[in-house]
Structures are given as C-alpha cells and as structure tokens.
Amino acid sequence: MVPSSTDEMSFDEKLRRGERVEMVVDIYETADAVRDHDPNKEDMNTKKNAQTQQIGDTEWSRRYRLAAVCLGLLCVLLLAANTVLWVKFTADINQLQTSNHNLTSEINQLWTTYSNVTVMKEQLLGERNGLQKELSIHGWNYFNFSIYYITIEKKFWSNSRNDCKQRGADLVVIKSREEQEFISKTFSQTEAWIGLTDKDNEGSWKWVDGTALTTGFWWQGEPNDYGRNEDCAITGYRIAADNVSTWADYFCDFPVVGICEKMLN
C-alpha cells in the first residue's frame, strides 16, 4: 500500500516537530544548566546543605551529650552504691569486732570466776579435811552434814540418850540406806542404841525427833518384842548379805553403847 500525500506531509511534519521538540529540550536543558550554575543558587544550596549538615551534627551532638549524661549518672550511682556498701561493711566489721571483744571479756570473766571457785573449793576441801581430822581426834565422824559419835560406856537406852544430849546431840536418826551403810562401816558390828523406840505405842516405831519409821533395816524375825518388853532398837545386831548391819528390838534397860548424831545444818 502506497502512502497518501497527507500521510507523507504528516510524516515530514512529524520530523520537523521532532526536531523542534529536541531543540526545545536542548533549550530547556541549557536554561537549566545556566540556572544551575547560578552563583546565588549554588550559594543557597551550599548554605542549605550546611544547615542540613549542621542540623544533623546538632542532633548527633545532642544524642552524644545525652549518652554522656546517662553514663555520668550511672557512674555516680555506682559510686554511691559502692560507698553505701563500704559504709555498711565497715559498720558490720566494727560491730563484729565489738561483739568479739565483749565475748572475749565474758569468757575471761568466766575463767576468772571459775579459777576463784576452784581455789575456794580447794580451800573448803582443805578446811573440811582438817575439820574431819579434828573431829576424828575427839571421836566424831562426819557424814552428809551430820557428825556421829559412839559412846564408850554401856548404858540403858535412856541413859545413853542423855550422854548424847550432854554432847549437844541425840541418839542417831537413820533416814536412808546410805546413812545405814555409813553407820555400819564406821562402827562395824558394835551393838549400839539408835534413836528408835515403840515404848509409847507398841508396834508404832518412832524416832527421837518425833518422825515415824519409814525405812527399816531389821534383821529377819525382828522386831519380835521378845517377852513383850522390847521397845528400844539397836544396830549392829547381825551383818546382812549385803554386808550392812541390821537392827533388832532390845529390852530398853539393857546395857549397850549408843550412837549419837549432831546435825550441822
């Protein structure tokens, strides 16, 4: 198909228009180049860039200062925490040293007291041994806050009791197995009056201090009130299997030595 003249003209016109468009573009580009090389505009752009950079620098500077301030505050807090911990540690150490000093003082005081008590104990033991020796010389024997004496002359029960009273004592009152063992060991198998009788009420044994008999060490078959006239008790009648002397009731008007007891408390 052959193009028409209108189409040919249009084609040429298009070419010319294209050229004009290119020229216009060149003109505008030239104008832009000229405008872009405007010293005033460049200066403004430079200032604008400088301002932008300055704004950026100011922002970074502010952030750096903020970080520095935070770091400084953190350092201050750490320093304060260390100071508080050091003060508390020092106070605890001082308190511990004070407590240790007080404890040491108390221990020393206790040792001093213990030493004094030990010295006093030794002195008392020495005095007790000296007193026992002195008592033994005069025929007395010590046991559990009492001293004991055995009379020499054999007498009736009531007369032996009077002998004891003249020595500031009375016939012995035996209230425990330990005391009976002491009597047995000290005075052996000697038959001797003790402070026990039923002469006021037959069968109702009472001690000279008025108390009733609770623990007896009678030999087997005793008391038997032989002849219905045995109302006074002796010790050292027989030796039992446990090597402790036993009791029996005797006729009160029978000559026997007596064991005296004087309580010290």
Ligand SMILES: [Ca+2]
């Ligand atoms: Ca009797």
Ligand SMILES: [Ca+2]
């Ligand atoms: Ca008898």
